[in-house]
Amino acid sequence: MSSLVAWIRVTEKKRLRVVEVDVDANAKLASALEVSVVPTLVLVHGPRVLGRLEGRATGGQITRLIREHVGRSPLLTSGR
Numbered sequence: 759m760s761s762l763v764a765w766i767r768v769t770e771k772k773r774l775r776v777v778e779v780d781v782d783a784n785a786k787l788a789s790a791l792e793v794s795v796v797p798t799l800v801l802v803h804g805p806r807v808l809g810r811l812e813g814r815a816t817g818g819q820i821t822r823l824i825r826e827h828v829g830r831s832p833l834l835t836s837g838r
Contacts, residue, residue, distance in 0.1 A: 762817050763799065766824070773828060801827055 760778075767776035781788040781796060791800050795812040801823055802808065808827040811819055 760797075762815070762820055765817075766820060770824070774824070799823070803827075 763776060763778070766774065770776075779787055779793075781793055791798075791802070791807065793800070797812075797814065799811040799815060799820065800807055801810065809823045811823055
């Protein structure tokens, strides 16, 4: 999933801030975000968790998560 997250970081940098968190080094944050499976992608806006994907995710799953909560982007297509 890391290459997909890197792709999102680059293509959506004007709309999203992508941060990778080492759950071992940041156990309190991982606990606050209720991360129990690695990898986990958590979509957060302010103090609210908007959505999450646990375990390996496809580009389509990540795209749907973002579209559901952030809206459509010309860079995110269902084929990716």
